[in-house]
Amino acid sequence: QVQLQESGPGLVKPSQTLSLICTVSGGSISSGSYYWSWIRQPAGKGLEWIGRFYISGITNYNPSLKSRVTISVDTSKNQLSLKLSSVTAADTAVFYCARTPVGPEYYFDYWGQGTLVTVSS
């Protein structure tokens, strides 16, 4: 049973870079059978897809965030990472990592529990 666990600082100052890690257990992030995504959710609001990574090195980002986002993996640690630069209070949210099986459909079958990041001075 695959498990995803997000971790990182719960508080980030405005204009700084938010950095999060998603540790994958019960499966290899290098398998090539899955995409790995970051999704966020401000308190009381809806879900917003941030971007995804495939082990070939291909990344896709939400156009609204593309200029500030970098998603990468550390295969030796089986971890997915997220960097979001120049953050403001509007970036305060619960951040989730999630898995998508490779195929013609695109859905998220496993999610982490989420981690809250607050942007405040």
Next chain:
Amino acid sequence: SYELTQPPSVSVSPGQTARITCSGDALPKQYAYWYQQKPGQAPVLVIYKDTERPSGIPERFSGSNSGTTVTLTISGVQAEDEADYYCQSADSSGTYPVVFGGGTKLTVL
């Protein structure tokens, strides 16, 4: 940008049928997926490819597609079904490979 439109809220009594809609121009060409999210929890996939139900999801959850609108139907609603529901799809150009609807709060009266 591409948008999926859901009603903010739906209310039903226990045992009744709840229908939650999701509208988007690309839905005739792109599959839709539905997630259930309870407070403080991560979303859970309840419908994929418009109408398919993942293993472990109760049979009372079903999905349908009628052109630019997809519908999540919950038959015989139970108190435990009270949650937020989100549809997910993509635009037809590939610019927005993942888009979520705004979410619908299902209240079981």
